[in-house]
Amino acid sequence: MESRIAVMAIIVENTDSAAALNALLHEYGSYIFGRMGIPCRERGVNVVSVAIDAPQDTISALAGKIGNLDGISVKTAYSNVTHAAAD
Structure with missing residues (x-):
């Protein structure tokens, strides 16, 4: 499978969703x-x-x-x- 470089711009308007955002970023941390x-x-x-x-x-x-997190857009x-x- 091919890999690409990308940049995500994330706007957090609801700080109550920040923990969920950080959990997702941690889950995908090997790619970031x-x-x-x-x-x-x-x-x-x-x-x-x-x-x-x-x-x-x-x-x-x-x-x-x-994008499905409340108050967060990407x-x-x-x-x-x-x-x-890499495998």
């Missing part, structure tokens, strides 16, 4: 090679960016699970570069 969280206290939201190297199905599954940008995924 970068993560940055920025609190925007003035607006009461947090912005998280996640860099991931995984098969497209795995990236889509994670994005879907994140958008994913994919690189066109692919490579053979």
Whole structure:
């Protein structure tokens, strides 16, 4: 299976869902090679960016699970570069 590089932009509007988000990111941690969280206290939201190297199905599954969390939205940008995924 081919692996791709992607970046997920995550907006957390409901901090009650942050623990569930962190649990998902931990679950997929073997694919994640970068993560940055920025609190925007003035607006009461947090912005998280996640860099991931995984098969497209795995990236889509994670994005879907994140998008189903209450008060959290996610958008994913994919690189066109692919490579053979490590087993």
